[in-house]
Amino acid sequence: MTARNTDTKEEIIRIGKELIKLYGYNAFSYADISKQLNMKNAAVHYHFRGKEDLLAGILENYVQDYATLGKQLQSSGWSAMQKLEKFIERYSCLVECNSICIIGSVASDYNTLPESVKEKTAELIEMVMSMVEKTLQEGKRNGEFSFTESARTQALLIMTNLAAGVQLARISGKKDYDAIKRALIRQLKK
Amino acid sequence: MTARNTDTKEEIIRIGKELIKLYGYNAFSYADISKQLNMKNAAVHYHFRGKEDLLAGILENYVQDYATLGKQLQSSGWSAMQKLEKFIERYSCLVECNSICIIGSVASDYNTLPESVKEKTAELIEMVMSMVEKTLQEGKRNGEFSFTESARTQALLIMTNLAAGVQLARISGKKDYDAIKRALIRQLKK
DNA sequence: ACTAAAACTTACTTATCAGTAAGTAATCCT
DNA sequence: AGGATTACTTACTGATAAGTAAGTTTTAGT
Numbered sequence: 118m119t120a121r122n123t124d125t126k127e128e129i130i131r132i133g134k135e136l137i138k139l140y141g142y143n144a145f146s147y148a149d150i151s152k153q154l155n156m157k158n159a160a161v162h163y164h165f166r167g168k169e170d171l172l173a174g175i176l177e178n179y180v181q182d183y184a185t186l187g188k189q190l191q192s193s194g195w196s197a198m199q200k201l202e203k204f205i206e207r208y209s210c211l212v213e214c215n216s217i218c219i220i221g222s223v224a225s226d227y228n229t230l231p232e233s234v235k236e237k238t239a240e241l242i243e244m245v246m247s248m249v250e251k252t253l254q255e256g257k258r259n260g261e262f263s264f265t266e267s268a269r270t271q272a273l274l275i276m277t278n279l280a281a282g283v284q285l286a287r288i289s290g291k292k293d294y295d296a297i298k299r300a301l302i303r304q305l306k307k
Numbered sequence: 308m309t310a311r312n313t314d315t316k317e318e319i320i321r322i323g324k325e326l327i328k329l330y331g332y333n334a335f336s337y338a339d340i341s342k343q344l345n346m347k348n349a350a351v352h353y354h355f356r357g358k359e360d361l362l363a364g365i366l367e368n369y370v371q372d373y374a375t376l377g378k379q380l381q382s383s384g385w386s387a388m389q390k391l392e393k394f395i396e397r398y399s400c401l402v403e404c405n406s407i408c409i410i411g412s413v414a415s416d417y418n419t420l421p422e423s424v425k426e427k428t429a430e431l432i433e434m435v436m437s438m439v440e441k442t443l444q445e446g447k448r449n450g451e452f453s454f455t456e457s458a459r460t461q462a463l464l465i466m467t468n469l470a471a472g473v474q475l476a477r478i479s480g481k482k483d484y485d486a487i488k489r490a491l492i493r494q495l496k497k
Numbered sequence: 498a499c500t501a502a503a504a505c506t507t508a509c510t511t512a513t514c515a516g517t518a519a520g521t522a523a524t525c526c527t
Numbered sequence: 528a529g530g531a532t533t534a535c536t537t538a539c540t541g542a543t544a545a546g547t548a549a550g551t552t553t554t555a556g557t
Contacts, residue, residue: 502555511546
């Protein structure tokens with residue numbers, strides 16, 4: 118009847134990613150997704166048997182996404198600061214569209230998540246963490262960055278600043294996030 | 308019939324606080340609370356007309372709680388570091404019982420919260436923020452702390468480290484939280 | 498052109514949610 | 528002692544959730 122969309126599955130993931138960052142895992146339904154696609158909720162079940170399969174798909178998509186970013190940074194020739202700024206930019210975009218970091222979102226709902234996806238969550242975090250850690254290490258080696266903690270700990274500090282920064286920005290506004298962002302960069306340069 | 312409990316309302320808030328820190332606002336029900344009290348869900352509705360009234364009550368309880376802590380710190384004669392450690396201790400306890408900070412919890416669900424409680428959320432944050440800010444200011448004045456950012460910004464950095472730190476700890480473990488905590492204190496002393 | 502698989506819709510089920518109205522039992526006030 | 532208030536229970540309602548079975552249309556391969 119109407120035109121068929123051959124990549125409905127990808128669209129579902131795209132919408133699911135949006136919803137989970139806007140409202141969280143427990144606050145969106147298959148109906149929310151199917152409505153946006155002008156379909157029935159059973160259509161979503163066709164592509165993802167259950168909600169946990171969808172979440173697994175979304176997390177896997179993020180893993181792929183960060184793998185791509187990682188390769189992109191590696192072959193970019195950019196300075197460590199430019200790489201880090203590319204990473205931070207992602208969080209600034211989240212603030213712009215009233216969303217929060219996927220990691221913060223799943224972490225908040227973690228105790229209600231099905232066991233099957235908990236490991237994938239840890240995998241995603243480790244991936245992001247090691248990306249930041251490597252960039253910090255590189256920046257320290259070539260004199261761009263200066264910090265006294267281990268690269269791992271410094272990465273933790275930055276990650277938590279950003280993750281909670283976007284959460285806070287929802288409530289107390291963009292200004293607080295911007296202050297965090299500026300302080301973060303300033304301290305690394307010092 | 309059975310013994311009547313005169314402070315059911317406080318018990319409801321106590322259980323509500325636990326549930327919201329464990330699972331989030333959208334992932335607990337009146338039934339979860341009433342079961343723990345061996346009552347019917349209508350009993351909870353008797354004390355709190357709707358879920359948003361309960362959330363307002365919970366947030367108000369936190370405001371009172373932090374007001375008490377504030378006064379306690381003010382009249383304690385403690386050093387700024389001791390005051391800050393008292394504050395940090397609260398977050399360490401959260402990690403211990405697999406919970407997250409109330410602020411992070413409501414921030415994650417913020418876009419799904421009823422309008423009536425959004426302002427109370429902002430009020431709670433401002434209260435906690437100014438408490439930390441004052442303690443930092445005091446510590447800087449008397450030479451206990453050393454930091455280059457404004458006290459407000461430094462408070463933001465610490466708050467976000469802690470809030471996201473407890474979230475992260477759920478997934479990647481207590482070790483990461485401890486590293487954050489140690490780094491935080493070390494940097495202030497430097 | 499025929500067939501099989503893919504991509505759906507229709508129509509439903511079961512469970513759980515927040516919320517409510519009416520009734521009951523205990524307690525307090527006078 | 529009597530009446531009102533407090534603190535519930537009983538017994539619902541309507542909405543929405545995830546999920547499913549069976550049927551239908553579309554597309555792709557041969």
